[in-house]
Amino acid sequence: MEKQKVKQLIKSYQQTYIFAMTHIHQAISEISANTVDLSIEQFFVLREIATGDEISATELSACLNVNKSAITPKLKKLEEKGYIRRERNKHDKRAVVLTITEKGNSVYEECEKQLELLVNEWLEILGEEDSEQFFELFQKINKSVVKPKK
Template identity: 25%
Template sequence: MELDKDSLQFIFGSTIRALHKATALAFENGGLELSPEQFHLLKIISSKEDSIQTELAEILQLDKSGIMRHIDQMEAKGFVQRINDANDRRKKYIVLTELGSSKLDECKAILDKMSDSILKGISDAELLIFKQVLSKLKENAER
């Protein structure tokens, strides 16, 4: 079977892999100890007051064990910590530490520079249309 390099699925898949690889490399070259997935996890944790593992898994569409691995790694580095719920000992909140907040800021600065590079030659109007089309594709796929 011949590979259809013009198919939407191939273009999306290869683009996502290229962006993921570029992000991981930019983080590594910037001296950060985070994967792109961990960056997204930190971003979500920083935006929510009460983050629990189950909610994080749902938001990122990962299984609970995958989220737990990321949280364990980030906790070992001091980027997040687990806080026990006062009423339910089984429930633990994941909160961003000061170091985690600092790492998040560093990631954002690296991604801002990277955005300038990857969006080169793309107008604001084209980017807006692209985002609208992606939203429609996602909406249709979830039906």
């Protein structure tokens, strides 16, 4: 690909990333201001825990592609707020797994609903055909670029 197109792609990605993260942050902040006091990073951690059965901190850091030391303070905050709990692994008593609490699940569902509304707005702007193409391309990028790096 020619250099100018690569530069345009990088700029477009940067603008899209900043736009999306800003709007996601605003949506979560609106909920947080009213009820939950949750940062966007804490939401992403909570989201990973909520979408699985049990997960270890090591598995969580791998899913989020961050160092385990970056996850630890977020887990501590989520546990202090009563959104998650640490439990002994039923199969390996030496290991600890993370699970979501009822309170945490309620917060997760509220934030997830806002996130889905936001993304649906964007998809409506694109229209059905472009949304499908976007989805297929996003899946292809995830499968061929993101997943192999993990």
